[in-house]
Amino acid sequence: MKDNFYGTFFRCIQFIVRLIYPTYHVQMPNHRKGPVVYISHHQNTFGPFVTMLWFPKSLHAWILHVFLxxxxxxxxxxxxxxxxxxxxxxxxxxxxxxxxxYLIAKLLTSSKGIPVYRGSRQILQTFTQSVAALQKGESIVIFPDIEYSDSSSRTKAMYEGFLYLEKYYYKATGQHLCFVPLYASKSKKAILAGQPIYFRDGKDFNGEKKMVYQKIHGQLNQLAKNCGDVK
Incomplete structure (x- = not known):
């Protein structure tokens, strides 16, 4: 596992932008070592931009395939x-x-983003590539907002498909995935992580999927509230 698996082009752009963009501090609770699937709020590109700029370790972002x-x-x-x-x-x-x-495709490819194929059987490639990265100990970040252009701090409805990663990862490893909510706060200039969330042993997948979704959604909005971004 590499702590920094980004390509040279992405690292160069990241370095330059960090010189001129405000610093965001990352606050992480203690959770078990190993790969993590971070679930974050898009906020009309603000979430991905700040997270990929300031998160201290490399992350494979799920990216709509057209941008790669x-x-x-x-x-x-x-x-x-x-x-x-x-x-x-x-x-x-x-x-x-x-x-x-040209710039965006090269930058996102250099970031080692994982292509997402919505509404296509190619989505299986997304899960396969994701599990391969996770098995190497590398973490992933996903921004599943349905209304991704909404710049408000409150997380609204999210696509639930990312939760099927649990099925593929569990089949490959016999272990449950660690999902962690991740919120970027404009007012606090900080990236805050919530508590780890897991599927439970021996439970119906559909029921657990609903429970995990609700916990992630609730924690994202609680993190925003704690920052004073949401009343």
Whole structure:
């Protein structure tokens, strides 16, 4: 296991940005050693940006697969992000999307992100690659917000599919995954981790999935409340 498995390009960009962006301190409770699946709040890109910038150890982020390839990244920015979402003129959007797609695809590939294939059987590749990383002792961070463009501090509805990682990991190792809520606070300039959450032995998976989801969701909002970000 490597403490820093990021590629050279990502590490260089991370170093430069750290020189100019405010420092965020990381507060972690004690939990068992080994791989962790951190579940965090997207907050319209703020969560992934701050976490990948300041978390002290390397993390494999789950990333929508289109952003890991230059061609599909360009299409995403030109035909959706800049135009439909931000209302930009489509010709200007294409001009901006072209260089940005090269930068983003190279940066996220260098970060060793794990591609996520929504609504496709290729999602099995996401789980397979994730379990392989976890078995090497490397940790993962997932931002499962359904409304990822919501910049508020309160975590609302989340996709539940990430919880099936438990099934694949348990089948491969005979051990339960350690899920830890992770919250980035703008007001406190801090990244805070909640308490570890596990599936329990001998329990129905669907029932446990609901319980683990509720605990993660509740802890994320409690962390935001503790920081004064949510009343």
């Amino acid at each position: 390839d230059q061609a599909t990244c360009y299409t995403q920015y030109a035909n959706y992000t800049f135009t439909k979402r931000n209302g930009m003129n489509r010709y200007l959007a294409k001009i901006c999307a072209y260089p940005l797609s």
